[in-house]
């Protein structure tokens with residue numbers, strides 16, 4: 458079926474049963490938590506088979522996907538999405554990482570909110586793992602950034618429009634993010 462990234466909406470609970478590699482959102486939509494290929498079984502269970510190269514361990518330099526859970530300026534709290542069952546075991550118990558404003562975009566960034574918003578899915582690189590397990594991320598290298606963005610007013614997915622801005626199809630809000638090259642083009 459279709460290729461997914463963490464956060465890709467696959468359907469609703471009315472259509473499918475959430476299988477492995479998926480979760481049900483608060484609005485009843487089923488979304489992917491891994492990168493891979495979505496497939497539907499005969500009994501209407503939708504699951505995603507992870508397709509990415511699996512990092513040997515979550516270590517410095519590893520590429521991860523994560524969801525922006527909270528923003529406490531100048532830091533965003535990211536829930537790392539397991540990109541395979543094997544990687545999941547290597548994610549620390551809480552599975553959280555931090556993204557500091559200074560690592561969230563090119564040049565001087567004062568607010569992490571100028572680069573990512575709550576609910577967004579980001580592709581990041583692990584730049585540090587402290588002894589207490591705190592993982593820090595960066596979006597500063599090529600190929601990193603937001604891969605899926607949601608309207609900060611109404612939570613609908615945002616689409617890329619001319620000039621590199623993002624527009625909400627539901628409420629019309631226009632926003633900006635630090636976009637990854639793989640952000641879907643229209």
Ligand SMILES: [Zn+2]
Pocket residue numbers: 608609610611612613625626627628629630
């Ligand atoms: Zn909106």
